[in-house]
Amino acid sequence: MTRLGDLERAVMDVLWDGAPGASHGVTVREVAEALDGRELAYTTVMTVLDRLAGKGMVEREREGRAWRYRAxxxxxxxxxxxxxxxxxxxxxxxxxxxxxxRSVxxxxADVLRAALSAEAGMASSPADGGPLTDRVEAPAADPASRPGRAGETAER
Known part of the structure; x- marks a missing residue:
């Protein structure tokens, strides 16, 4: 997983927080306008979005001569x-x-308990989406089999 720099995080926040028209993605210009307080050049925003696409953080789709980006x-x-x-x-x-x-x-803690309870219920009923609306893939049992971990071994 990619850790984001400050500017990358600001761009991702625009995408995650739903810039106008974000359901179909946003253009470089729309992201630049959403970041207007930072006084960034259009080409800087374009470069950041291109790098985020290369890292797999954003998807892009051609629309005419421009690209539309979404998280x-x-x-x-x-x-x-x-x-x-x-x-x-x-x-x-x-x-x-x-x-x-112990630190939450x-x-x-209530949220974690509810999520774990729902996950336990999912084991017996995988077709039921349960109360969790934004599921995250469970990690593989073998850490080396996770994406980005190929060939890595670790002793625990």
């Missing part, structure tokens, strides 16, 4: 993937998860 995944899916990668940094995944669980607020 390849939701902000929540991106953050969840960063969290999973952080767990792979080393040490004990279990210890990190326990420490994380009561409301956040």
């Amino acid at each position: 390849a995944a939701s902000r929540e899916a991106y953050i969840a993937q960063l969290m999973l990668e952080a767990l792979d940094l080393g040490g004990s995944r279990d210890a990190a998860l326990v420490r994380f669980a 607020t009561g409301t956040e």
Whole structure:
């Protein structure tokens, strides 16, 4: 997963937060206008979007002479993937998860409990979408089989 620089994050925020006409994607000009407080050149925004497309963070579609860009995944899916990668940094995944669980607020703990309960229910009824509206793919049992982890081995 790609960690985003400040400008990349600002551009992704425009895409994630739904710039006008974002359902069909946005043009470089629309992104530049949404970032008007940053006084960026059109070509700078175009370069950032092109690099984000190369990283797989955005999808683009040709419309006439211009491209329309949209986020390849939701902000929540991106953050969840960063969290999973952080767990792979080393040490004990279990210890990190326990420490994380102890650090969340009561409301956040309720959200986690509901998500885990819904996931447990999904195991017996995969056709039922359950109460979770933005599902994130569960990690593979073998960390080396995750996308971007080919050929990597890690001892746990």
